[in-house]
Amino acid sequence: MATFIFPLVGANSAVAEPTHGIAMHGEPKYSAGFSHFDYVNPKAPVGGSFKQASRGTFDSFNPFIVKGTPADGVGLIYDTLMIGSADEPFSRYGLVAQQIEVAADFSEVTFYLNPAARFHDGQAITAKDIAFSYEILTTQGAPHYRSYYAGVEKTEIMDERTIKFIFKPGENRELPLIIGEMPVLPAHYWQDKQFDRSSLAIPVGSGPYKIASFDAGRKVVYQRDEKYWAKDLNVRVGHNNFSRMQYEYFRDTTVAFQAFKAGVYDYHQEYSAKSWATAYHGSVFDQNKILREKVADANPQGMQGFFFNLRRDKFQDPRVRQAIATMFDFEWLNRQLFYSQYTRSNSFFANSELAANALPSEQELAILAPYRSQLPASVFEQEYQPSHTQGDGNIRPQMRQAVALFEAAGYQLKNSKMLDKDGKPLFFEFLVYDKSFERVIQPYRKNLSRIGIETVISLVDISQYINRLNSFDFDLVTMRLGQSNSPGNEQHMFWSCDSAKSPGSRNYAGICDPTIDALIEQVISAQSREQLVVQTKALDRVLQHGHFVVPQWYSPSHRIAYWDKFERPDIRPAYSIGTNTWWAKPKQEHP
Template identity: 55%
Template sequence: MTSKRTASYLKPILPFLASLALMPPVLADDHNTGPAEPRHGMAMHGEPKYPEGFSHFDYVNADAPKGGTLKMAVVANGFDSFNPFDIRGVAAAGINTYLYDTLMESSDDEPFSAYGLIAESMETPEDRSYVVFNLREQARFHDGEPITAEDVKFSFETLTTKGHPFFRNYYADVASVTAVTPQRVRFDFKPTTNRELPLILGQMPVLPAHYWADRDFGGNGLTPPLGSGPYRIGDFEAGRSIVYQRVEDYWAKDLGVRKGRFNFDQIRYDYYTDDTVALEAFKAGNFDFRVETSAKNWATAYAGPKFDSGKIVTEAIDHQRPTGMQGFVFNTRRDKFSDPRVRQALAYAFDFEWANRNLFYGQYTRTDSYFENSELASSGLPEGRELELLEAYRDQLPPEVFSETYQPPVTDGQQGVRQNLRRALELLRSAGYAIKDGKLTHTETGTPLAFEILLFQKSFERVVLPFKNNLAKLGIEVSVRLVDSNQYVQRVREFDFDMITQVMPQSDSPGNEQREYWHSANVDAIGSRNYMGVNSPVIDDLVRQVIQAPDRDELVQRVRALDRVLLHGHYVVPHWHLAKDRVAYWRHLQRPQMTPKNGVDLDNWWVKP
């Protein structure tokens, strides 16, 4: 599970507010809109929760003491870059969070609202056809240079031309950016009803134009870059560890969006290549906090004197954020997976009930939505407004979208998986396959159905191997390839796989990032998150409608329609989810009494004095 805070570039994130200045008449007239009033914050729909001048978020301890060191572990094969915005290389953990400030900061207890950080205020008209950010005069980079509108303009242009392809998609509806004054920057939008644009522009990290003026944006390597955030890079050992040092005179430390947050003097990440070793290192006191993703570990490994005495605390903390979709992801660019009947058939070979009982200690619930654990998830048969939306595409969609409730195959009952395998074979025969010499073979091409599952976590083999064994009963040959994390990242970026296990996280306010996951424009875009190769005019149009939703109620219905079409496309074999954060930590760490709906956020914790 990935929270919004940790999912790179995902929302909900950020920023707004400020000083009045006259708009350039030519820009305002282009949209036939009058001047907009400055506002301190903004909600995607409705009004933001926190008033102007609020002292701190409700879910933080405004009096949390500063000090101490937070020691963390990363299970990966190291890092080779301090640039999290470039597609090349593997960036060090924490760079994006701690080194760079954004125009706005999101709250964790609202679906998607943002408040001013670098921007003191923002101005946008009712139709949201443009946005102006008024920057705080006290906003500074770590070298003392002020953050200006030219830095914002430079950041946008650099990220969308030299950065990760994500940014080009995310900000695709921006027509122009203008530095009006040193403290005032304006973004004008293409003809669109994309109401999310002002908010997601607020998420944009602001880079120092003067620092990058004589440097190669993609070639900085392990030279610590200049930032503006609550921490700067301290000591590091290439690929093995990195330390972030709190900036004592951090310019934003007393703002309402920062009060009570970023309390550790140092944050240290050490890299481990094996999760079992990392777990033992945690129990030995080599690091302080661990999110447990293994049900087996949670059930069996957190025991002993240190746990009995309370030196190490374990908690399963409820959250209300969407858990998204985790599953076996088909690469439909491969001919073998181009037929949805084949993809649907293979789902019958995954025995979740057996896995949950024998591997997961009954801790999980089966996932049946891309927007699981939220009101955005589709259910039952389409009705009301959702049905009305889908009717426009009836002749382009499978009949099952309208007549069958989507449910992943289950294996309850005496026959277990055998009945499911019979159903799988029926679907495979309808797709042109037959058993020949013990192998499932396409009757026209004579090609056996065989594929590779790419993994980078050895612990996941125990889930994959039973799936492989069930597929073998259908005459399907599956190989499991375990690679290191860096190779895995590179192969996934280039879509060089047949099947992977992947998490597709979601926010409570889906919008522009949906292009990155499902839009046909990203089928061949190296580094995009369209892992499955979704290429559907219907899905393209539903994504457009989600982005343009005028209010919350309409957003919910449009997302449900998109969810339903994706599910009936059989692009994944759904796994499971858990609406809790399973965390273990040494008791010198303290946390606020209130946990926001988005769940645990270590940036709100502190060390007990």
């Protein structure tokens, strides 16, 4: 493979020099010495509280391991080496690391730490802490850290505030940015504690908030650290304006919404189309005490769907998976249950230029051609489209298509049962933790029963749900895998053979295909935005035609509601709702 040499992003030559920020492709938007991001109010007042709801429960303040259920918002107590802006696809600017130096051939990256950086207990953040963070996350952290940082060969501490990451051979221009996202953990705090065990002991962090109080499993309150070392740093100005961030836990969405209307919490993001259309009525809405709006979402929507667990023998044949997917009547659901608010998911990078639409281009064909013998012909010959109905409940054409696919896979419909080659009826389970989702699954179950497939819904609590996900103990599970505008190393976590074998990984489907692994590497090694788009489309196309999921739907906007207690900047960031830039009105109006 040829070696490509690129100048350091933000530099004027191919010689590596320290810089304030980097972008995945091209130049970062904000130049050295910028005062603040465009979408913040640098004079926003500090004070008040921001209360929101969480689902289920929690039993841990360690979000970095598989064990336990971490409290929502715990990331507020941690800083990272660098931080992204919410109005660029993928750029990173100095936080704990005030400067970054990337080798011209992307073989290594050096971080120069800010001498002012401190943990909450007052100890300085040093290169030793960065090396410790990398080591503990990759050896005892959740499996996705090992996958995410797999391109690192070793670390070298240059001095107290300088650390170098040396990379394995390859062309991974994303890796410096990925390392920049690494949370910074205090070596001195963890040296006599067991990192891989969930605990409600309050850890030491370095972020803008500290854990102030909690009621195990019910509530957690974060207090703004007025001594926060980076509060006046350009990347933090105008952010984290609330004195308290509070998460109230509810086991049921209906109960949570009633609590919201009663003023128990301030901000609610609505995920139910039916509720959005029918539940927002009453005096608090009529009097504009609670405001609601749709906020456009420029991010790729990824894929939401019923993910098959290919670790189960019954789902190994793609024709079986396609047949099961064929019986999902999205059009009827959208009309009858969702008030026609959703768009059908048809890509793993939906709602973006990265999605594979139409037939493959010449550039895509060139990428896919070496793998033609390992791929289904449909990848090259057909545009992927999920099964489509008229939405009137008539699914006879889908039934005929599904039965034909089952027969091609060795099944037969006999005595109202779909039987495999050994005469065993096909049966599988839908794993859910949200009771409200049963109304979506029940019509699907009815359709499947019409071709002899027996199913069951297993409703479990959130802790059991997470445990079963982590151990891959499920048949079908509803999941949304979001995507960034700059896909890269995280694709290993979603689709690679290594992640398929790692409990706790995000490869829920258990995909293990050498062709997909090779296409992931090409996405990671893209040398320009144009290459990234084409290579991602090629990967998306193979995933589409693998029928690994039953595609569901997405909304191109966020549905939010909030008590009229807040103000916000005039400019909203393109890739975020931006609540971390809001502030409390000078005099909060409580219900």
